[in-house]
Amino acid sequence: MDLKLDHHSKDGIEIVDVEGEIDVYTAPRLRELLIELVNSRFYQLVVNMEKVEFLDSTGLGVLVGGLKRVRAHDGSLDLVCTQERILKIFRITGLTKVFGIHDTVDEAIAARRAEK
Amino acid sequence: MATVELTFTALPVHVRTARLVATAVARRSGVDESLLDEVRLAVGEACSRAVEGHQLYCPGEPVRLALTDLAGRFEVEVTDTCLPGGRSPGGPGSGPDPAGAGRESSAIAGAEADFHAGLGIAVIEGLADDVQISETAAGTSIRMSWPSSGAAR
Numbered sequence: 680m681d682l683k684l685d686h687h688s689k690d691g692i693e694i695v696d697v698e699g700e701i702d703v704y705t706a707p708r709l710r711e712l713l714i715e716l717v718n719s720r721f722y723q724l725v726v727n728m729e730k731v732e733f734l735d736s737t738g739l740g741v742l743v744g745g746l747k748r749v750r751a752h753d754g755s756l757d758l759v760c761t762q763e764r765i766l767k768i769f770r771i772t773g774l775t776k777v778f779g780i781h782d783t784v785d786e787a788i789a790a791r792r793a794e795k
Numbered sequence: 796m797a798t799v800e801l802t803f804t805a806l807p808v809h810v811r812t813a814r815l816v817a818t819a820v821a822r823r824s825g826v827d828e829s830l831l832d833e834v835r836l837a838v839g840e841a842c843s844r845a846v847e848g849h850q851l852y853c854p855g856e857p858v859r860l861a862l863t864d865l866a867g868r869f870e871v872e873v874t875d876t877c878l879p880g881g882r883s884p885g886g887p888g889s890g891p892d893p894a895g896a897g898r899e900s901s902a903i904a905g906a907e908a909d910f911h912a913g914l915g916i917a918v919i920e921g922l923a924d925d926v927q928i929s930e931t932a933a934g935t936s937i938r939m940s941w942p943s944s945g946a947a948r
Contacts, residue, residue: 700811702807702810702811702814702839702843703807703810703839703843703846703847704807704808704810704811733814733835733836733839735836735839735840735843735915735918736840736843736914736915736917736918737843739914740914764832768836768918771917771918771921771922772914772917772918772921
């Protein structure tokens with residue numbers, strides 16, 4: 680399936696809901712959304728990947744780019760993901776050490792609040 | 796002769812089709828269900844890499860994907876025709892960003908492209924059972940394989 684993107688605010692953090700496949704064709708749309716959010720001064724982001732069916736290195740690159748952009752404003756980008764096949768890609772590439780990866784959106788928000 | 800051979804225009808939209816075909820043939824070849832996600836991702840990475848190279852250096856040339864059911868092995872070969880001499884010294888990151896279509900030229904976008912270029916090969920090597928990357932007369936060949944029961948022959 681194609682990529683569906685949505686976003687909403689929760690407890691002062693912008694939640695980005697991603698559904699479908701993030702690959703070389705669709706990743707530019709996620710990149711554009713993340714850039715748009717940063718340009719709109721949303722620097723605390725949680726990307727909910729629970730409905731992501733496929734993620735490749737293009738998608739990983741976009742997420743790393745998003746992290747760099749929010750960090751330039753002292754912000755954060757956390758992920759929500761419990762799917763083993765997606766988590767495996769983060770493990771292979773060592774990115775589990777770069778991103779905060781949580782089981783639920785609420786857990787991601789709570790972890791972010793605890794760090795403040 | 797390959798069990799299934801596919802050539803496609805070097806456009807990102809076709810990479811998904813290549814992934815779907817490779818996964819279907821792998822299943823028919825008797826690759827274990829638990830390995831199909833790895834096949835799908837590794838083939839996608841190799842095809843994405845080829846498409847990005849073609850878009851930079853030879854957009855009119857098709858990318859070739861060959862899927863072969865050998866004795867007990869399912870082999871995938873992705874061949875690009877980007878001549879090594881045609882590549883810029885700085886690698887893909889120093890050229891235009893194909894995914895971003897030139898909309899952004901910030902340092903972050905450049906770093907993102909470089910990161911992705913190196914990461915694709917790392918992901919393939921982390922996923923495939925056996926990987927061989929070689930320079931051919933016309934470009935690069937990525938050959939990878941997984942165990943199979945040989946059901947499709």
